[in-house]
Amino acid sequence: MVTNVTSLSRNGLSDWMIQRISALVITAYVIIIVGFLVFCSEGTYVAWHQFMMSGPMRIFGVLATLAIAAHAWIGLWTIATDYIKPACIRFVFQWVCIAANVTYVLWAWRIFWSS
Amino acid sequence: MKDRRPTNIDLNSLRAYAFPLPAVTSILHRISGFALFLAIPFLLWLLDASLQSEVNFKEVVAFLDVGVVKFFLWLALCGLFYHVFAGVKHLLMDIGIGETLAGARLGSWIILGLSGFAALVLGVWLW
Numbered sequence: 031m032v033t034n035v036t037s038l039s040r041n042g043l044s045d046w047m048i049q050r051i052s053a054l055v056i057t058a059y060v061i062i063i064v065g066f067l068v069f070c071s072e073g074t075y076v077a078w079h080q081f082m083m084s085g086p087m088r089i090f091g092v093l094a095t096l097a098i099a100a101h102a103w104i105g106l107w108t109i110a111t112d113y114i115k116p117a118c119i120r121f122v123f124q125w126v127c128i129a130a131n132v133t134y135v136l137w138a139w140r141i142f143w144s145s
Numbered sequence: 146m147k148d149r150r151p152t153n154i155d156l157n158s159l160r161a162y163a164f165p166l167p168a169v170t171s172i173l174h175r176i177s178g179f180a181l182f183l184a185i186p187f188l189l190w191l192l193d194a195s196l197q198s199e200v201n202f203k204e205v206v207a208f209l210d211v212g213v214v215k216f217f218l219w220l221a222l223c224g225l226f227y228h229v230f231a232g233v234k235h236l237l238m239d240i241g242i243g244e245t246l247a248g249a250r251l252g253s254w255i256i257l258g259l260s261g262f263a264a265l266v267l268g269v270w271l272w
Contacts, residue, residue, distance in 0.1 A: 050239070053232050060229065075195075075202035082196055098185070105178045113156065127182075134185055141193045 036111075036124055038104055049104045052097035059094035062087075088142040095138035099131040170253040174231040177224040184221040219264075219271055226263040230256040 039045055066081055081087060106127045114120040164172075195205045208214055234252045238244050243252045 050236060053236070057229055057232070060225065073206075075199040078202065079196055082192075102178075102182045102185075105175075106182065109175065109179060130182075130185075134189060137189050137193070141189070141196060 036121075037107060038100065045104050045107075048100055052101040055097040056094055056101060059090060059097075062090070083142070091142045092135075092139055095135050099135050103127065103131055165250075166253045167249045170231060170256055174228060177228045177231075180224050181221065181228060184224070187217070188221065215271055219267055222267050223260065223264045226267070227256070227260040230259045230263075 037045055038048065070081070071077060082091065107124065110120050110123050110127075114123055191205055191209070194201045196202075209218055234243065234256055237252070238249075243249060
């Protein structure tokens, strides 16, 4: 089996599984937000704030961001190992991707739990 | 020792290949995924501002009404819907639906059709 130290779980099958479970979480989150915008939204700040900052949606928001970070990392890792051949450029690219994903998770945490 | 690692085709030589439809939708899945990654800071910033206060919320709504901004939002949402549809096709193929050559072609047409429809609906909704 080919293992790669920069893969998320160092295991292709686990990456495959994480990619799919995170995809389901993100899709569910997208469906809920689209459903709110289509069926429940009055287009006001109060309605939007109440909905997004309700307990379940705060938790779901952080969960979705974690899922996006893992999902994006696996996709970006695949793209990087497919197209970027020089190892040093690939590591820089991967480092930037990881830093960005960690920043987004912390940012989302601040959005949902700072107030 | 013989190297058993898989090899990739050189990107430049790809032009010599005829791309079947499932290959086109597959590379679009990849491109839309990367584009969505680039859109994350934009979307997080909108989310952040829209939840801060009523004034910020109204500013976000006004900002999204600017033509260029609205176009990029539309593009990002189209990318999101395409990526989700193509992803669902992947999940269906994982459980054995549409794995044949004909099935893959039909599946590709379906995700293109659904994405085109979604792009249209999003366009009507935004403008």
